[in-house]
Amino acid sequence: SLFFMTASFTVAKTGRDGLYFHGDGIADLPLAYMGISVLSLPVALATLSLMKRLGSRRARLALPLATACVLVVFAIVGRPGGGVPMTSFFMLVPLAYSVLFSLAWLLGADLLDHRTAGDRAKFYSRTGAASLAGGVAGALVARFLASPVDPNVLLAVAAGSLIVAVLVMAVA
Numbered sequence: 001s002l003f004f005m006t007a008s009f010t011v012a013k014t015g016r017d018g019l020y021f022h023g024d025g026i027a028d029l030p031l032a033y034m035g036i037s038v039l040s041l042p043v044a045l046a047t048l049s050l051m052k053r054l055g056s057r058r059a060r061l062a063l064p065l066a067t068a069c070v071l072v073v074f075a076i077v078g079r080p081g082g083g084v085p086m087t088s089f090f091m092l093v094p095l096a097y098s099v100l101f102s103l104a105w106l107l108g109a110d111l112l113d114h115r116t117a118g119d120r121a122k123f124y125s126r127t128g129a130a131s132l133a134g135g136v137a138g139a140l141v142a143r144f145l146a147s148p149v150d151p152n153v154l155l156a157v158a159a160g161s162l163i164v165a166v167l168v169m170a171v172a
Contacts, residue, residue, distance in 0.1 A: 001168040002104050002127055003134035005064070008161035009097045010138025012071060014146060015154030016093050019074075022151070023081025025090070035091045040098070047099045056110070060103045064166045067096045068159040075155035100162075107169055 019025070020032075051059045074089050108127055112120045138161070145154060 001107065001165045001172065002101070002131040003137070004161045004165035004168065005097070005100055005104055006131045006134030007138035007141065008158045008165060009093075009101075010135050011142045011145075011154050011161065012093050012097070012158035014139075014142035015075075015151040015158060016090055018146065018151030018154065019078050019080050020082065020086055020090050025080070025082035025086060028082035028087045028090075032087050032090045035087070036094055039091065039095055043095045043099060047102075056103070056106060060107060060169055061166055063096075063103060064100050064162050064169070067100060068162040068166070070096070071155045071159035071162065075152045075159065078152055078155065080151075104165070104169065107172060111172060 020029075047059070047063070050063070054062060070089075070092065078086065078089065105127075108123060112123055115123075141157065142154060145157065
């Protein structure tokens with residue numbers, strides 16, 4: 001799951017950056033980074049609240065699906081440059097994926113609850129390697145698609161990869 005999620009994040013960042021910096025978005029960049037910093041804690045608290053309300057298993061599926069839907073919406077309506085909608089989207093990508101990564105790693109803890117320390121160490125090393133490989137795969141996909149397609153297409157590809165990650169989590 002982390003392989004597909006990390007690939008999705010890498011492709012989504014590339015598409016987001018391609019849209020944002022292809023115009024006047026760079027002028028809004030300091031505001032975007034301040035927004036990410038300020039919103040990190042409220043997003044984490046909102047996630048914990050949602051996990052209490054839905055349960056960790058449902059939240060683990062609902063949040064990535066909601067993020068995939070947002071990626072699809074921005075794949076359709078996203079326009080080059082900055083402004084409120086695009087700056088909000090710029091901030092949303094790292095904020096959302098930070099939550100998604102934590103939920104995916106917590107799945108490992110749930111799956112290994114009654115396993116030995118050795119089993120957990122093997123699992124986490126493989127999971128970390130899969131996450132790193134997903135970053136490389138996402139970078140390769142973004143590299144090969146960046147020139148021939150619009151950045152919006154990269155957002156759609158990222159949404160598709162995120163949906164695959166959700167399917168893997170659902171099976172787990």
